[in-house]
């Protein structure tokens with residue numbers, strides 16, 4: 001598989017997983033958290049999937065497409081390991097979905113234990129009844145994809 005094929009597969013997997021989670025997340029109260037804004041592609045897709053929903057984003061330094069930058073009051077700047085704690089103090093444990101892409105989840109202060117999930121072996125999830133791998137989980141859906149080294 002070429003690197004181009006691999007990139008396309010990863011992006012398709014990410015979109016498929018988000019689309020798959022939509023009904024389950026739509027049924028839950030609470031905001032959506034995205035850890036790792038990057039260029040804002042996923043944030044943009046989350047906005048499309050969940051119009052009007054509060055989406056909070058965690059990022060070290062914003063370098064996203066200008067159309068995909070969250071408002072200041074929805075942005076937690078700095079190291080996720082610290083800003084997630086800040087957010088928890090402000091928002092409480094209320095998220096309907098936590099989506100993370102970038103570093104290994106545990107390096108961002110997210111749970112170390114994830115379930116491998118389709119459609120790519122690089123995707124990891126902890127998403128309750130919404131989890132494509134059908135693993136049991138608590139109410140909050142945590143979903144991460146990317147180059148994380150998943151055990």
Ligand SMILES: C[S@@+](CC[C@H](N)C(=O)[O-])C[C@H]1O[C@@H](n2cnc3c(N)ncnc32)[C@H](O)[C@@H]1O
Pocket residue numbers: 035036037038039040041042043058059060061078079080081101102103107108146
């Ligand atoms: C692969 S990109 C995210 C791509 C994004 N989902 C998109 O669709 O464009 C990963 C992002 O996570 C951020 N990131 C990685 N580790 C982080 C951490 N520990 N704390 C805060 N931000 C982090 C990086 O700065 C980078 O912008």
